Amino acid sequence: MRVISGEWKGLTLVAPKGQVARPTTDRVKESMFNLLGWNWTGGVAVDLFAGSGALGIEALSRGAESAIFADIHPASLAALRENLTRCKAGHRAKVYRADWEDAWNKICAAGLDVGWVFVDPPYSKNLWVPVLTSISRCSVHPRFGVVCEHPKDVLLPSQVGDLEVAKSKVYGDIAVTMYRSYGGVDMGDDL
Numbered sequence: 175m176r177v178i179s180g181e182w183k184g185l186t187l188v189a190p191k192g193q194v195a196r197p198t199t200d201r202v203k204e205s206m207f208n209l210l211g212w213n214w215t216g217g218v219a220v221d222l223f224a225g226s227g228a229l230g231i232e233a234l235s236r237g238a239e240s241a242i243f244a245d246i247h248p249a250s251l252a253a254l255r256e257n258l259t260r261c262k263a264g265h266r267a268k269v270y271r272a273d274w275e276d277a278w279n280k281i282c283a284a285g286l287d288v289g290w291v292f293v294d295p296p297y298s299k300n301l302w303v304p305v306l307t308s309i310s311r312c313s314v315h316p317r318f319g320v321v322c323e324h325p326k327d328v329l330l331p332s333q334v335g336d337l338e339v340a341k342s343k344v345y346g347d348i349a350v351t352m353y354r355s356y357g358g359v360d361m362g363d364d365l
Contacts, residue, residue: 217289310335
């Protein structure tokens with residue numbers, strides 16, 4: 175597992191010990207970020223199920239101003255902190271030892287300028303729609319969008335609240351679905 179592009183391109187990242195996380199493969203991560211493009215001016219990248227932090231760190235490497243990482247598992251938090259140290263990115267990162275819902279509620283209460291939100295929960299929990307619903311109900315509208323990684327056989331709705339699908343792609347057994355908010359910035363046709 176490594177950083178694909180940007181400031182820390184090629185840097186090796188560590189995964190959490192044990193079975194607490196399922197890291198996004200380099201191939202899927204590269205394809206995902208190619209779909210997102212280079213629209214990183216402004217906003218905080220939010221990695222709600224951080225694990226190793228690979229998605230949020232990739233966003234930082236590509237120019238996100240800062241990132242918020244949320245996870246509850248000690249092994250994930252240890253790997254995440256080690257990866258932030260490897261990147262020397264601690265000053266641009268905030269780590270919440272919290273579940274996704276508590277973390278998102280803190281972000282909403284703070285009224286942060288969110289650019290992208292990454293949603294890659296444990297597949298067995300089937301949390302995509304609850305997370306999307308919570309994001310759509312918040313006064314914080316992600317400037318660029320919400321990115322969900324999920325098994326290709328899990329079909330996500332085309333709309334949840336004020337979030338609508340902008341693009342969906344399949345990579346082997348994994349799908350990536352991107353949502354944009356009616357209240358957010360128009361992401362254009364490049365997605």
